[in-house]
Amino acid sequence: MYKAILNTVFFLFLTCGFVFSQNSDVYILLKAGHFYNSEKNAFLENQEVLIKNDKVVKVGTQLTIPPNTEVLDFGNATIVPGLIDAHSHILMEQKVDEPLAVDAMMVSSEARVLRAVKFAKSYLESGFTTIRDLGNSGQYLDLEVRKAIKNGYITGPRMLASGPIIGSMDGQIDGIPLADFDRISRQEYSMVSGVEEARKAVREHIARGVDVIKILAVGNRLVLSLDEMKAIVETAHSERIPVTAHCDRDWAAQNAIEAGVDGIEHAYGFKKATLEKMASKGIYVVPTYGSTETIRAYYEQQKLPYTEDDLENNAASWKKWIRELKEAGVTIVAGSDAYVNLEMDRGDYAKQTIWGYADAGLSPEDVLQTATVNAAIALGMKDQIGVIRENSLADIVVFEGDMKADIKKSLYNVKMVMKNGVVEWSK
Ligand SMILES: [Zn+2]
Secondary structure (H helix, E strand, O other): OHHHHHHHHHHHHHHHHHHHHHHOOOEEEEEOOEEEEOOOOEEEEOOEEEEEOOEEEEEEOOOOOOOOEEEEEOOOOEEEEOEEEEEEOOOOOEOOOOOOHHHHHHOOHHHHHHHHHHHHHHHHHOOEEEEEEOOOOOOOHHHHHHHHHHOOOOOOOEEEEOOOEEEOOOOOOOOOOHHHHHHHHHHHEEEOOOHHHHHHHHHHHHHHOOOOEEEEOEOOOOEOOHHHHHHHHHHHHHOOOOEEEEEOOHHHHHHHHHHOOOEEEEOOOOOHHHHHHHHHHOOEEEOOOOOHHHHHHHHHHHOOOOOHHHHHHHHHHHHHHHHHHHHHOOOEOOOOOEOEOOOOOHHHHHHHHHHHHHHOOOOHHHHHHHOOHHHHHHOOOOOOOOOOOOOOEOOEEEEOOOOOOOHHHHHOOEEEEEEOOEEEEEO
């Protein structure tokens, strides 16, 4: 009897499930005057995007529209693949005049996660539909936030995460009493010594579910040896997990490149020959550059006097560097490294990086490519995100106005954000 009831319930469930799936297809058609095609790196006019559930079905003009399609016409706006920040730190916030250790020492894990809820929402509403979070997230708090977003408990962008950054025995925290150094460094980093510990750390990260391994090519004083880096890259790649290296010294980059990392974060002051070597090996750079506005925010926070010329002079060497990266032919991937409290919404702050690339002289097409298709490839999500094409995920942002004509103005005027085919935010 009991089994019969169960069978009936199961049958009803199947029937209802069938009926439900027959009627649950949601079609949306997006229309706008301008459209950025990230693969062609070109703006097109008057394109339509047909979406079914979480995927793009078709892109073109005068598409055949199925019945019950919701049409969203954005007039003179620009349709762009959802932006990607390849270098976020949503479990971290540091005051401009505080050392790196303060947040990790003074803020509980619970409070860091609750704060990350706010940052995740801000990212999404600013037009970022994916972020790659690169550490300084305690012991795997990033994976908890990633799960909460995926399960729909909180609103946020699709999130990829690295878990603790793997480095030599000194991490990146200094200036704290030795009695606390070991405890805080072990909380924030995965510190290894020797090839076997390096392999074990990678395996532990992968077992926990990270999407990427981040290493410190150079920490406070110590560097990972070439053999350690090779072991990390070999172990990660054997499990199809990419490796990116924090590196801000040209000399330290040489071993990371030889070890076979997939990307390098920051890359400040690298020599032309190093950049060209990276270009020839297909190693991308994430130039975590800000903008004159982030420099202004810094001056304001510090209550320092400044002129517009001061901002421009400060930014000049950064802008020149972005142009040098472009000239060297290296693949540029947008990443903000936003973690300082500049009294801006986190998403707006992260977008200053993209604004800064435009300010440095990159064309609107090249700027958008860094935050769409280039970033998608770096994240191992080619053809799924960073593009709007048949069968890609429907991660789409609509910006006000003609973005090609004035990218800096459009970037801060978001009209609609869609993730997985769902309108998550609109104005
Ligand atoms: Zn960083």
